[in-house]
Amino acid sequence: MSVSAERVRDLAFELVGVRSPTGDTARVARLYARRLTEIGMDVMVLDDHFPATPTVIGRLRGGERGPTVVLNGHLDTVEIPHAAPHIDGDVVCGRGSADMKGALASAAEAVRVLGEQGGFKGEVAIVATGLHEAPDGRGEDLTHLLGEQGFTADYAIVCELAAHEAIVAHLGSATFEITISRPGMPMHELEAPRGTPHPLLAAGQVINAIARRTAELAETEHPFVGAETFFIGEVHGGDFYNRHPTTCRLVGTRRWAPTNSLAAVETELRELLAEIAKVTLCEIALDLRLVRGAYEIDPSHPLLLALQDSYREVTGRELAQGGLKTVADGAIFAAAGIPSVYHGPKGCGAHADEEQMPVAELVRAAEVYVTLLNRLLS
Numbered sequence: 322m323s324v325s326a327e328r329v330r331d332l333a334f335e336l337v338g339v340r341s342p343t344g345d346t347a348r349v350a351r352l353y354a355r356r357l358t359e360i361g362m363d364v365m366v367l368d369d370h371f372p373a374t375p376t377v378i379g380r381l382r383g384g385e386r387g388p389t390v391v392l393n394g395h396l397d398t399v400e401i402p403h404a405a406p407h408i409d410g411d412v413v414c415g416r417g418s419a420d421m422k423g424a425l426a427s428a429a430e431a432v433r434v435l436g437e438q439g440g441f442k443g444e445v446a447i448v449a450t451g452l453h454e455a456p457d458g459r460g461e462d463l464t465h466l467l468g469e470q471g472f473t474a475d476y477a478i479v480c481e482l483a484a485h486e487a488i489v490a491h492l493g494s495a496t497f498e499i500t501i502s503r504p505g506m507p508m509h510e511l512e513a514p515r516g517t518p519h520p521l522l523a524a525g526q527v528i529n530a531i532a533r534r535t536a537e538l539a540e541t542e543h544p545f546v547g548a549e550t551f552f553i554g555e556v557h558g559g560d561f562y563n564r565h566p567t568t569c570r571l572v573g574t575r576r577w578a579p580t581n582s583l584a585a586v587e588t589e590l591r592e593l594l595a596e597i598a599k600v601t602l603c604e605i606a607l608d609l610r611l612v613r614g615a616y617e618i619d620p621s622h623p624l625l626l627a628l629q630d631s632y633r634e635v636t637g638r639e640l641a642q643g644g645l646k647t648v649a650d651g652a653i654f655a656a657a658g659i660p661s662v663y664h665g666p667k668g669c670g671a672h673a674d675e676e677q678m679p680v681a682e683l684v685r686a687a688e689v690y691v692t693l694l695n696r697l698l699s
């Protein structure tokens with residue numbers, strides 16, 4: 322194996338150098354597409370449905386028929402200001418270095434090595450998207466690619482998270498926005514007739530109900546993913562100390578285990594809100610939007626075992642099975658019927674003020690990808 326630390330570092334640094342917040346990734350997508358072409362891949366840049374976030378698809382075919390394995394990642398980053406990209410010793414620093422342009426550099430390097438080796442069956446593909454990070458991205462482009470566009474594969478490797486763990490399950494996640502309102506205009510508190518519905522007091526009841534439900538959920542630990550959660554992050558309401566308000570808005574998340582579903586979560590939340598609406602005489606509207614579904618893979622699935630074997634071969638260590646609370650794109654592949662695993666290089670500072678990715682991790686991930694691709698395509 323001849324993974325080049327220099328090449329993978331330089332590509333990671335080059336990708337990090339192009340700003341690409343969620344929804345605005347065209348420049349970095351075209352750069353990545355050029356680099357994939359240079360390593361011998363057939364590359365398409367799909368920009369008809371999502372022109373501001375083109376999907377990059379690279380393909381490299383082996384000599385004989387065989388399965389298709391796709392390496393997947395996102396080129397968008399969270400839009401949080403970051404110091405200018407730089408290389409600090411053996412660490413690539415900059416927004417997106419850890420989440421997850423470094424991983425896409427590792428994927429490209431793995432395909433380059435596989436192509437140089439030759440003699441593999443089937444096909445390896447790389448798919449890079451630009452609508453990943455919520456709330457602006459919810460994987461719409463990847464969902465569209467695997468749905469309407471009919472892209473398919475036999476196995477998917479989602480190149481982030483799980484650097485030193487074999488993920489067998491993660492929670493699903495949705496954002497909620499609850500709008501509580503009453504008819505009429507805001508008015509002086511003393512002008513409001515007795516019994517005028519009060520959206521802030523109704524919001525208090527909703528918050529209490531969510532707190533009670535959170536405590537109930539905390540009692541059930543699901544294997545690998547722990548307890549489901551219900552979380553409020555924002556409360557907005559009222560505009561003056563003695564005005565009787567007309568609206569209040571609550572924003573947060575609901576996360577569920579693979580044994581539960583978005584539909585069931587939605588039904589439960591709507592029932593809870595309907596009851597409070599009846600008691601408070603307020604109108605309560607719910608906007609519940611999927612971020613990603615829950616994910617699980619059979620702990621004895623051949624793809625997962627092949628990943629564990631490949632990790633052991635490269636590192637000499639065991640890749641223990643575990644679970645995650647965060648969501649990612651394995652759920653989209655799984656929902657499309659494509660078995661998927663998570664594996665990426667381990668950086669630090671995803672979504673934090675400072676992101677860093679050690680070059681050694683980029684190399685390790687690329688080596689695991691090469692080993693895994695050789696197993697799946699031989």
Ligand SMILES: [Zn+2]
Pocket residue numbers: 395420421453481
């Ligand atoms: Zn990410």
